[in-house]
Amino acid sequence: MSNEKPEQLQSDVIESVQKVPFFKLSLAQWSLHRSFRKKEKDLFQFAPIAKEMGFEGVEYVSMLYLKEIKKLGFDKVIDSLNAMSELSGVRNVLIMVDEEGDLASPDEADRNEAVENHKKWVDAGQRLGCHSIRVNLRGSSGAKEWEEASVAGLSRLAGYAADKHINIIVENHGGFSSNAAMLVEVIQEVHLPNVGVLPDFGNFCMEKNEDNTCAGGKDYNRYKGVEEMMPMAKGVSAKSYDFDEKGNETKIDYYKMLQIVKNSGYSSYIGVEYEGDRLSEEEGTLATKALLLNAAESLK
Template sequence: MNTRREFFKKSLGACLALQGAHLLKPARLHAIPGMVQDDISLAQWALVEEIRAGKWKTLDFPRIAREEFDINGIEFVNTLFESPTYDYLKQLKENAAAHGVTMVLIMVDSEGETCTASKEERRQTVINHRKWIDIANFLGCHAIRTNCRGPENVDKEEALKWATDTYQQMLDYAIPANVGICIENHGGVSNDADWMVALMKTVNNRYFGSYPDWRTPSARFDNYGYLQKMLPWAMGLSYRNQPDEEASRKMIQLCRDSGYRGWYGIESSGRDAIREGKRILDKYLFN
């Protein structure tokens, strides 16, 4: 059997995902880094318009985070990796090390539905995510972020069974690689905090958690209440500037009071919003 290193050199496609052996050494001792201090990371999605316009590439991301924003961590989006071969990923690791930037996690999109009635679809979704677990392991990311939406108007009890099956299968592959799996509230059942709590309790694994997207308050979504319920399982945070600084402060204080210590990943869109987010986080986390 080929090693993962050999697979990385050739391709990180479906053939890699089908391999069962975890031959790379774990990058971390725990899926959750066990941070005792908070820190700030930058979500690549916050600058998605720039990268789609060709202004820079993912290999430049460590430099952008450090030189443009003086931010210590970066969070990738899988669909923005230009060509994730072994040499490409090796260069990305070198670039991150050169700029003193921690690679925190990979946001995984467009790799299948994790909450579906079809057993075959769930299995394929698990297989599709394996290559990103491998890449996270190689880069030293502590987790991958997934989506969990389900069909419209789905029965919540059935959805719980389907999602539990998917994530238990995914964890069978992720745990030996020492990579955590987390869910971001991107619509559907993942927007239901009580359903998410039920899923967290059912799966009941320290490698499995939440990645709360702060969003902004609205009549349809209680972002403060959602965050409050998700914090016990948070493996990261998608920080977004709130309508005013006081609202942002309250969200930050909620996280600190809960005992959360870890990364605050700025996902507010555009350079000005990123700088404003960093200013607010610096003010209320470290002063």
């Protein structure tokens, strides 16, 4: 029998409730992409790995499975992932789709081909019970052409996804898509309930130099960008690169960023996406998770 007084027990309960974050945690598979590509980790064990690391949900990266799909077949790969997530008690949150063509191509034939290529991932998302697939709209033409093509590509793919109850969400992922104001304008013009965005705390470089550094004046303000995107966000990606001795991200003020997310009224999954190389993938992932939870405790 506990010797604690009722007042102390009540205080402990209140403190425990206060520590519950306003969001749920998912793990973006890209955080561990080196380990998966080197075969140090089994792609089909992603869900149990995420569960063991303390995550409630998983976010798949389509291109990591291309070899397995070619070898085993698309359906078998998706069914295997679904079985493992069910066994692990982990929620399949979304699929990050890459290398399936340019949905913002100014060439209608190329754009339509990209739409067709993405459809199988919409189907996969439905079978896995995901709420969304993430797509790219980096752009390869002028701003006006990009906007028109993006609206056309998104609208067509979203029309297919609507009946399957899958959202099509766009990440700020380079090029014009990293200009949050322009991306928001595209989403508003599409004006469909199953089209939204996946704000990423990083990825606000609109133009890179040959050495992969951001060109001068081509880095969109990350806090302004996330704030602009949050009203139409159907997911959030907590990108991280490195941490100081206090556990804070060295490039991104997570306290400021999370306050923006909370102020928007968002309360669903935040995906951890570690992209650094100083810490191991596991260390960086867990450091990002810890920072999110610590920052959440301090918010107003």
